[in-house]
Amino acid sequence: MKNSLHHFWIGRLLFTLGVTFTILGSILCLSIVKGVSKLVVLPAAFFLILGALFAYTAVQVSRKSGYLYFSAFCFQIGLLVLGLALQIIPIPFYRLWPLLAIIAGLSFIPVIRFNKRKPVAVFLVPAIAFVGIGVVLLIFSFHVVDFSFRRFLITWWPLFLLIGGLMLFLISLFPFEPKEVHKKQRIQRPHKRPLSKDGTE
Known part of the structure; x- marks a missing residue:
């Protein structure tokens, strides 16, 4: 029982770290390509990571619609902030x-x-x-x-x-x-x- 619970939390931790590193690395690479400061794109990375974690919580953990709402909200805010930071949106x-x-x-x-x-x-x-x-x-x-x-x-x-x-x-x-x-x-x-x-x- 303890081993299964231990593996469960390790799986969640690995998923969280994987999503965080993937999104953060992708956005930092985009900042290098666009020639903007890495600090400018960090707020966008924060919202996108938060949206991914909310989506995972809504689908796999609690299955509550509130988490799904905040997931969609954070994803859209993250994309908007990213577009402004990378000067895609003028x-x-x-x-x-x-x-x-x-x-x-x-x-x-x-x-x-x-x-x-x-x-x-x-x-x-x-x-x-x-x-x-x-x-x-x-x-x-x-x-x-x-x-x-x-x-x-x-x-x-x-x-x-x-x-x-x-x-x-x-x-x-x-x-x-x-x-x-x-x-x-x-x-x-x-x-x-x-x-x-x-x-x-």
């Missing part, structure tokens, strides 16, 4: 910061496919909301419109009440019990008591 971060809301929304997509217990609307509605908020903030960040976001909030703040109410309404339309429970309840029938000798139950 736009400064103070223009792209609304992408964080879009990334938060897109991170729900793998959770929808992974989680079978809760209805799709529980994840799909906030995903659409986050993406929509991110797109709106990007419009103001790139000055596509000729008025400020502050002016938009002061004038159109009831719009957020409307959107929040619609989100809660859509979520409430779907039951929170898994479909398997409803199927089992339909299939199960009350058991009849065996008849006694005189024909009564």
Whole structure:
């Protein structure tokens, strides 16, 4: 028993070190090719390694959708930071910061496919909301419109009440019990008591 547990933790440690060295080495090699400082790409390596560990935890250890969400979120943040560090993305971060809301929304997509217990609307509605908020903030960040976001909030703040109410309404339309429970309840029938000798139950 102790030997199996010992081998189990050694396997996890080797997996963690392998993922860390692989991602860190790959990103450092990219920094050498691009001619940028190695310190600049370390935050991207941190987020990518964290995303890989969250994914492993979600699939192999706890099988909780929360770990999968953080895995997708960290992976996307890591790729964004890496693109900015390697100067693949020529736009400064103070223009792209609304992408964080879009990334938060897109991170729900793998959770929808992974989680079978809760209805799709529980994840799909906030995903659409986050993406929509991110797109709106990007419009103001790139000055596509000729008025400020502050002016938009002061004038159109009831719009957020409307959107929040619609989100809660859509979520409430779907039951929170898994479909398997409803199927089992339909299939199960009350058991009849065996008849006694005189024909009564």
